[in-house]
Amino acid sequence: MKPPRFRYYDAETIDEAVTLLAEHGEGAKVLAGGQSLVPMMSLRLAYPDALVDVNRVSELDYVSRRDGELAIGALTRHATLERSPEVARDCPLLSAAMRWVAHEAIRNRGTMGGSLAHADPAAELPAVALALGATLAASSREGSRTIRVEEFFRMPFVSALRDDELLTEVCLPVQPPGAGSAVQEIARRHGDFAIAGVVASVVVEDDVVAQARIVSFATGPAPVRLTAVENAVAGSGTGDDELAAAAEPAAAELSPTDDVHATAEYRRRVTKVLVTRALRDAIDDARARGEER
């Protein structure tokens, strides 16, 4: 058998899941979609003592609009989000990002909460959550708390969740009028992990970029907001030259490393290009949405 030995527990409610996590302590891992955890177990990179399977916790599977936010249950599958008209309307950046997330068979199992809790620096959804300013909710036997996305991603594969905590919900602000967003990514093949990627969310008013949130991923230990670019682009016009100029500081904000896929220098250079393209696409998206209204 491929994965190392573990004890398997399944929960049907959040209460059952957090009780199991409390009982089995730091050796326990939550099994959600399993599209990252199971390969890591098969490669013997992960060898949890116990798995707490939450796939039957149906109270964690929902998308609902609440006070200007879109609340997404942690167990909601990528495929559900990809096809959701509510997500397309209220949070189009999340819809746009889905086709970049691996392949259909992976998206049919993978979950929103799992992607964030896994904290893979090359994954799209953590970058989307950071660009949108998500708020995450986690539960344990001690109670519940909310975590701002800025505090959530700590290191590669390390999040702010404690061992006894279950990520339960992700809240994303509904996209305001005048806003647009885009994803740009370089990978060897469609669906592969990004060599470098950028997500951008902008608000355009009268042909001026009023606000921008720009996140780079796969270029460091965690997704990172490019604040120097955000400041440079705020108040700038929307011409290609202006966007290219605003993207200049991008490379200096990154801490990429060399690996088998690309050098750090390549990641820096390509990120600058991706920032320019993502800004262009996000601004065009904002305009197209403005015309639709």
Added chain:
Amino acid sequence: MTTTAEPIDERDSALHRVITVTVNGRRYTRLVSTRKTLADFIREDLGLTGTHLGCEHGVCGACTVRLDGAVVRSCLMFAVQSDRQSLETIEGVAPEPGRLSHVQQAFWDHHGLQCGFCTPGMVLAATALLERNPDPTEAEIRETLAGNLCRCTGYQFIVESVKAAGAAMRADAGGAS
């Protein structure tokens, strides 16, 4: 055929479970180790060896099956997780013995396979795509099949097979093609 060499303690549900799964319309009840992957369960416990195992860590797509209609990688699930659910494997794709599905027939007609190792996954992924959209563009076909690796064909004949299967499905449904 059972290859487990571990002692079985049926009372410890964290290590062993009895599961009931419907596969290709037939119900199976089996005692499984909770760490057995769905792929190994299908092959070893049910003897359905049409589901192939390439990489065994979710990259190659050879082990693709359909779980309640949705394509999934059977190497990335544990058998115990399929309890009370319905599966389709490559053995369930043909409409009846001696007849091929449109996708299978198109792979045959257009040389969509050479060694055949990736073919079960390709056929299931292509079938799911065409059920959703019987007239996909070449770009859509290639994007969908990017999750299934073939080391023989260079993909060209596979893409042509999927296009031909779509045309056959549309003709069958009475639509213009």
